[in-house]
Amino acid sequence: MVTTPRWHVISVLLIALWGLAYATPNVLPALRGLPGPLPHKTVNLGLDLRGGAYLLYEVDIDALVAERAQMAATDVQKALREAGLSGASAKATPGGVEVDAGKAGRGGAVTRAVRGLGLGLEWASETKGSEKIFYRFSKSAVTEMTDTAMARSIEIVRRRVDEVGTTEPSIQRQGERRILLQVPGTSADDLKRVVGQTAKLGFHLVEDGGSVRALRLPMADDPEMTIPVARRAMVTGDMLVGARGVVDPQTQEPVVSFRLNGSGAKRFCQVTRANVGTPFAIVLDGTVVSAPVIRSAICAGSGQIEGGFTLQEAADLALLLRAGALPAPMQVVEERSVGPSLGADSVRAGAVAGALGLALVLFFMAVVYGAFGLMACAALLVNIALIFAILSALQATLTLPGIAGIVLTIGMAVDANVLVFERIREERRAGRSWLSAVDEGYRQSVSTITDANLTTLLAAIILFSFGTGPIKGFAVTLGIGIVTSVFTALGATRLMVVAWARARRGEPKKGGHRRPQNPLPGP
């Protein structure tokens, strides 16, 4: 005999009510101001629905390691000299340092000197007689460099994006070397202008054209032309404490005006005083923006960068300098952006398709299963409310494929009900009373429903772990939809069907005298 425990009834009703209540802020904007635990959250629309940019950057860790190797080579050179290993020299390789020991048999002493630096360099290989010894950064050293650089990059990207003034940017590390940036309401182009640039600034003295130690760097406005500059910058971007894009009152040209911190100002003052009359190069990311001549010592701790900028370029560069340089260059490896109008079109299309799909399924269920069908329809409405309530509560992102997932769930959600109803129909044909047929119908169907839905849930979970962006959104709604469908079929519909069958307890079993009120089409 069917018994429905009271706690069962109460919990099903509570969950259904929760779903209905917490889904309403999505259709009633008035509720969105409600505080605390009251229903006020709405579904988080994905970038494909609200418009926005999705940028996946890859940080060039190899370049960073090469740069560290360059610095390490200088330190190793110094350490070798201090250890009294005259004639030994060090130079950088892409992943470490190569030492020319000068004389054979010094391998041990060289390695001791390199180890003593604590730079994370480890012995990799050497030539016969240890004349040339190769060191490379250890795995843990590279990992540490990577982690530090990634954390710093994310920090810098966040500062830059915040400076642009966009709302709710999402910036995450993805995998080992990637940063995923998702910003609603902007175009990818606007973001790329301020995010991707390394913005490494340096003021270098210009060297004599014949100097071998000089670095030849291209001019920004004419890459064919190169300028020999000193390897070491006298002032670097991290000494800047402020930068603004302004129009120079004298020349009427947009420039970036900047202020230096104490040590930067002091250094700039010393170097300019010693080099009056010679030009210095303002180098940004390996190109020379401009190379003005030092007319007099600059000791005020401020200055300006001219470079034939537009006002926008000057403002962007100032922003980059304020936010700081990225520790390593980054490249866009994936970019997706959706304009606001397409997003709005997609929301509209999804809503229309969803409403129509729902109407068709409701109609069809009611036609095929009559009163039971209407119960399933009520449960389906609860089901959809639950999906939206859960999406809102989890603040999960709803994407266009996610809407497709919901529409599809509408179609598939009735499956559990269909299974049970068909089973009840069979049991009635076998001559059971309504109550016993209902009882048997649910009893026989539970394991089938569980098996069938767990396998689909498995597909949803795998999709979630492998998918990206919009596809993840599809997996989320599909997964939530499966769980709520099973709940509504085995919880909500069941309560209604059992109550209905109980009300007919007094009716004679089928096969007794047939009454017109019993509309079952006989076999």
Added chain:
Amino acid sequence: MYALTLIPAGTKIDFIGQRWVTYLVSGVITVASLALLFINGLAFGVDFTGGTVVELRFAQAPDLPALRAALPAGAQVQAFGGPEDLLIRLPAGQGVEALRAVVDGASPGAEWRRTEVVGPQVGGELIRKGAYAVVFTLLGILAYIWVRFEWQFGLATLAATAHDVVAMLGLFALTGWEFSLASVAAILLVAGYSVNDTVVVFDRIREEMRRYRKMPLPELSNIAVNQTLSRTIMTSLTTILALAALWAFGGPVIAGFVNALLFGVAVGTYSSVFVAAPVLLLLLPARAQEQ
């Protein structure tokens, strides 16, 4: 109580007796799909090959020949929705910047509705991830059914599901539809749906095996398939109805996804009736016929 009966009670379609026909049909579908895959290959979208896709809306219908001529080599122009809407694809390595100048020159004020740029390296990773996803799903399903039923049921489910996956790949190869991440999602979903359908039939076979311990398996399977037939058809119909709404009103962005799902649900329904049970019969040991 029930207003309409889709499949009359006591329907006895001899699915199992016809199984040689369906072996042939399913075999042809599978072989043809594999051949198409081999000959045509899949038209991998920008997600997998890397490259650029841009959806543009012009103020008025653009001068296509002029636009085509101005675009860099390798660019493809495709109508997308209305006459003002165009989809332009660029091969990997060409950025949006090249396109911007051309489009602004041809029709200033064009609206950039959607831009997707995928680097070739990311594309390769996405192919690998997609393939893993499909394989893991199939293996997971096999394992689950194996645990819940017997290994024969697991293998037969796998066969039916693999049949659907191959048929869908064949459809993509045949039609030349773009194969994107969304297509992988569609395939996984159909795999889930098809298993769902198959499990219902197998559950009934198992139940009837316990009830009728002596009945020959072909006859028993036939009863089970017929008993679950109205449910199979009903669920397919409601799912297809919902998909039809998406197909008609969901917009061009997900049209490809929905097309694949519609086909997949149809194939998944077919395979649970015509592939799963017959393969199970091949695998299960015949029952000893006692008098």
